[in-house]
Amino acid sequence: MLRTLKRYFPSPSLMLVIAFAGGLLFINTQTLAQGNLLVTPMRVVFDGKKGLQELNIANTGKDTARYLVSFIEIRMNEDGTFEKISEPDSGQHFASSFVRFFPRSVVLPPNEAQVVKLQLINTSQLDSGEYRSHIYLRAEPNEKALGEDEPASAKEGEGISVRLTPVFGISIPVIIRYGPKTGAVSLSDLNLVTDGGGTKLQMVFNRSGNTSVYGDITVDHISSRGKTTRVANVRGMAVYTPTRLRHMQVQLDAKPGINYHSGKLVVVYGTTTDDGAMTTLAQAALILK
Structure with missing residues (x-):
């Protein structure tokens, strides 16, 4: 369901995840947009009040874009930086096994928005405490045929030229709190x-x-x-x-x-x-x- 941008997007801060040439860099910032992608809210928290929540994403660019939606797991370090991990640290619990979302990919024309629904599942398996994963929305790069729109330097030079294309995305924490809260x-x-x-x-x-x-x-x-x-x-x-x-x-x-x-x-x-x-x-x- 497409929506207009102005209805859904105030100016909350986001944690942005920038993937460049196969690597991940996590940074904190006050900006809402990255790579023509807008997301609100800046965090999703399931705390027993409701089991269904919505994430609104929008394309602020001039071209139609496709965004892939997935879960990633991260660790916060004491200096505020983040690392992608596959296994939880001691005392950490992932939320990804207890939340399902739809759709898993979104195609948006310029200046259009869509809702991604998140639903709490498997609640009978939850123990008291907090569970956290991060929804990662990544813009799929626009692939072009070999040689199309190549820089003049690449066409005129000899040998092999390499062009690195940055891929941008936004990471949103998804948190489940179950039982007594003592934070x-x-x-x-x-x-x-x-x-x-x-x-x-x-x-x-x-x-x-x-x-x-x-x-x-x-x-x-x-x-x-x-x-x-x-x-x-x-x-x-x-x-x-x-x-x-x-x-x-x-x-x-x-x-x-x-x-x-x-x-x-x-x-x-x-x-x-x-x-x-x-x-x-x-x-x-x-x-x-």
Whole structure:
């Protein structure tokens, strides 16, 4: 079922997966699009309220494109990077055996969107805890006949020429939470670093319990006179199970009148509930000198 773009796509952050020349690179970003592909929502969570959810994908390019849909499994490292894995780490559970999706490939004309449905299955086999896999939507490259639209340098030169074509995709976490939820997080090791790139705040997220944590980071500078100024805002920061620690570095704004050697920095990590209320997950302060 095709839908128009404007109805479905706000601006949530996504974790993008870029596959280039056979390799995978996972990065965190605030952008929604990659390779003319848009996806919303940015994460799917089954927490007992419903067993069927939808993923909306759209083609923002000028040509018709085909997208392949599959599951991949990843590990989050303590520095926030990701690795593709085939076997779960200790304490990690994959969700792919408990979720089915349809369709498995989508052909979209320019500026059109379609729904991918995800359904929870095999729930009788679930134990208490959190299960996570990632839906991977990959744009299938447009194959051309040998010699078609080759660069002039390749046609005029001698020997064999090689052309690498990047393949872009987006990875969306799919999470199942079953039974009691005991996830919690705290902040520690706040430290200010100044270099050629400006002023950065380093911190460590300490996750505990049986679920991941997900939320937004705000950093406020409070001057010695009590004036509060927002100097950083990071949306969509997660610490996935079974990772216990995540090291984070946040770039602080260089605003006029802000002295990072005086006053204090207050960091709040919070999440927005379904009714729109903000819940603080963790908070910490750093006295500046």
